Amino acid sequence: MAKAQRKKASKKDLIVQKAASMFREKGFPATSMRDLAESVGIEAASLYNHIQSKSEILQQIIFRISDDCNKQLADLDNAGLTNLQKIESVTRFHIQMMFQRFEDYHVMINEWIHLEAQPLADFISQRRNYVQCMEGIITAGIKEKEIKPILPYIAVLTILSAVRGLEFWHRSQKHYTAEELEENMITYLIGGLKA
Amino acid sequence: MAKAQRKKASKKDLIVQKAASMFREKGFPATSMRDLAESVGIEAASLYNHIQSKSEILQQIIFRISDDCNKQLADLDNAGLTNLQKIESVTRFHIQMMFQRFEDYHVMINEWIHLEAQPLADFISQRRNYVQCMEGIITAGIKEKEIKPILPYIAVLTILSAVRGLEFWHRSQKHYTAEELEENMITYLIGGLKA
DNA sequence: CCTACCGATCGGTAGG
DNA sequence: CCTACCGATCGGTAGG
Numbered sequence: 001m002a003k004a005q006r007k008k009a010s011k012k013d014l015i016v017q018k019a020a021s022m023f024r025e026k027g028f029p030a031t032s033m034r035d036l037a038e039s040v041g042i043e044a045a046s047l048y049n050h051i052q053s054k055s056e057i058l059q060q061i062i063f064r065i066s067d068d069c070n071k072q073l074a075d076l077d078n079a080g081l082t083n084l085q086k087i088e089s090v091t092r093f094h095i096q097m098m099f100q101r102f103e104d105y106h107v108m109i110n111e112w113i114h115l116e117a118q119p120l121a122d123f124i125s126q127r128r129n130y131v132q133c134m135e136g137i138i139t140a141g142i143k144e145k146e147i148k149p150i151l152p153y154i155a156v157l158t159i160l161s162a163v164r165g166l167e168f169w170h171r172s173q174k175h176y177t178a179e180e181l182e183e184n185m186i187t188y189l190i191g192g193l194k195a
Numbered sequence: 196m197a198k199a200q201r202k203k204a205s206k207k208d209l210i211v212q213k214a215a216s217m218f219r220e221k222g223f224p225a226t227s228m229r230d231l232a233e234s235v236g237i238e239a240a241s242l243y244n245h246i247q248s249k250s251e252i253l254q255q256i257i258f259r260i261s262d263d264c265n266k267q268l269a270d271l272d273n274a275g276l277t278n279l280q281k282i283e284s285v286t287r288f289h290i291q292m293m294f295q296r297f298e299d300y301h302v303m304i305n306e307w308i309h310l311e312a313q314p315l316a317d318f319i320s321q322r323r324n325y326v327q328c329m330e331g332i333i334t335a336g337i338k339e340k341e342i343k344p345i346l347p348y349i350a351v352l353t354i355l356s357a358v359r360g361l362e363f364w365h366r367s368q369k370h371y372t373a374e375e376l377e378e379n380m381i382t383y384l385i386g387g388l389k390a
Numbered sequence: 391c392c393t394a395c396c397g398a399t400c401g402g403t404a405g406g
Numbered sequence: 407c408c409t410a411c412c413g414a415t416c417g418g419t420a421g422g
Contacts, residue, residue, distance in 0.1 A: 027308065029224040033401060045402080046407045054401065110305070113222065131363075151371065154379040157360030164359060165352030168326075176346065184349040192387025228417060240418080241391045249417065392422085400415070406408085 012050040015040055019057045020103040028058055028107075028114040059119050062112055065097065065104040066126060073133055083141030087159070088190045090134060094163045095185060099178045102170055109164060131156050141193075148195040159189055207245040210235055214252045215298040223253055223302075223309040254314050257307055260292065260299040261321060268328055278336030282354070283385045285329060289358045290380060294373045297365055304359060326351050336388075343390045354384055 018039045022031045033054055037044040051057055072093045076086045097105045112123050134156045141147035147155075162185065169181060213234045217226045228249055232239040246252055267288045271281045292300045307318050329351045336342035357380065364376060 027222060027224060029222060030309065032399075034399085043408060045404095045409080048402070049407070114225065150383055151375065151379040153364075153371065154360075154376060155383060157363060158357045158380060158383055161360035162353045162357045165349075165356035168352060169348075176348065180346065181349060184346040185353060188345055188350060188353055188387050192383050227415075229415085238392060240393080240420095243418070244391070394420090396417105396419075398416080401413105403412075404410090 015047060015050055016057055016060055017103075020061045020107050023058065023061070023111055024103045024106040028111045055114075055116050058107070058111060058114060059116075061104055062108045062115065062123065063119070065101060065108050066123065069093070069097070070126065070130060073130060076137075082146055083137050083144065084146045084190070084193065086137050087134070087141070087147075087155075087193065088186060091159050091163075091186060091189055092182065094160065095166065095182045098163055098166045098170075099182075102167075106167060131160075134159075138193075142195075145195050147193050150193070155193065162189060210242060210245055211252055211255055212298075215256045215302050218253065218256070218306055219298045219301045223249075223306045250309075250311050253302070253306060253309060254311075256299055257303045257310065257318065258314070260296060260303050261318065264288070264292070265321060265325060268325060271332075277341055278332050278339065279341045279385070279388065281332050282329070282336070282342075282350075282388065283381060286354050286358070286381060286384055287377065289355065290361065290377045293358055293361045293365075294377075297362075301362060326355075329354075333388075337390075340390050342388050345388070350388065357384060 015036070019031070019036055022036060022039065025031075033047055034044045037047050040047070073090060076089060079086075079089075081089065112120070115123055131153075135152040138147055138150075138152035138155050142149055142152070166181060166185075169176070210231070214226070214231055217231060217234065220226075228242055229239045232242050235242070268285060271284060274281075274284075276284065307315070310318055326348075330347040333342055333345075333347035333350050337344055337347070361376060361380075364371065
């Protein structure tokens with residue numbers, strides 16, 4: 001019984017993982033359940049023994065990584081870091097998510113519009129909170145003269161979207177190592193914030 | 196006859212404009228020709244008197260703005276600017292495209308994957324050239340000590356994707372003016388490059 | 391620019 | 407997990 005459940009769970013995991021890969025490659029609406037079934041190696045109808053609907057898969061992909069991002073940000077409260085160090089930590093976290101969980105991160109960032117009404121509203125509100133929390137850190141950093149005066153909103157948008165550029169590295173020739181790219185982006189983004 | 200042609204051209208323009216708006220909002224695959232026809236005010240079948248196919252519309256939207264970006268970059272050659280000034284000029288251009296031609300710019304950046312094989316290959320190769328050209332300017336700027344040493348590839352990716360962050364400003368509450376955002380982003384991105 | 395319609399494909403269900 | 411199939415919708419065409 002325990003074994004059967006483990007098997008079932010891992011088949012569902014496989015489906016979600018393949019889905020993330022296909023949603024990233026072709027986008028959510030352009031990926032059919034038949035395509036997905038084929039890449040898993042079963043018939044389309046059989047998918048529904050493991051998942052409830054196409055959009056449930058999208059939700060799972062997006063919220064499991066979005067939750068991790070929120071957790072990392074929340075954990076900074078008690079870490080005893082300066083404001084600038086906190087921003088660096090968040091930035092590194094996003095860069096590493098982009099490298100280590102490329103498919104999931106990409107789907108979250110590019111396919112969230114296709115969430116259904118309620119999860120969509122949840123996601124948007126989570127993200128607004130996330131941005132506001134980062135803005136708060138930057139505002140505090142400016143007040144304490146760790147960070148040079150800049151519109152906090154712009155700093156946050158710039159950092160969070162800059163990371164998306166690394167997607168092209170992932171696609172194309174990999175001339176550079178992940179560490180090299182991370183350090184250079186940190187130098188640029190965090191160096192540009194220092195007071 | 197001239198008048199009839201003008202009329203016909205402007206109807207096609209209307210279709211393409213409405214399409215850009217809907218592709219931005221819902222994505223290319225999730226936008227149906229029936230949706231588009233309704234927003235134009237005609238039947239779906241009637242669209243085909245003005246356009247050849249759904250994907251032709253996408254091509255038009257993407258390449259007319261992509262061409263303008265390439266033109267701006269090419270025009271910098273004879274402008275007598277320093278390398279850093281050239282990068283600033285490119286960055287400002289993208290920020291302004293984001294504000295002034297929001298729908299088109301957004302579609303280019305987010306929906307290019309849905310181009311058909313040949314136009315897709317053309318777009319990818321254009322973009323690779325664009326990135327390499329910017330890398331060349333930054334490399335030259337580093338050599339001449341205008342720009343601080345940083346991986347040029349990372350600088351280009353960071354600048355080009357940072358601009359995408361402004362999309363959220365466009366969506367949500369508009370607490371700031373376009374000028375304010377542009378100047379702050381330039382301060383951050385170009386200030387962070389100065390040697 | 392419309393009515394009428396095509397074949398293909400979609401997400402998903404029934405029943406075993 | 408499969409076969410068989412549902413109603414809905416897709417991009418696009420014929421013919422006027």
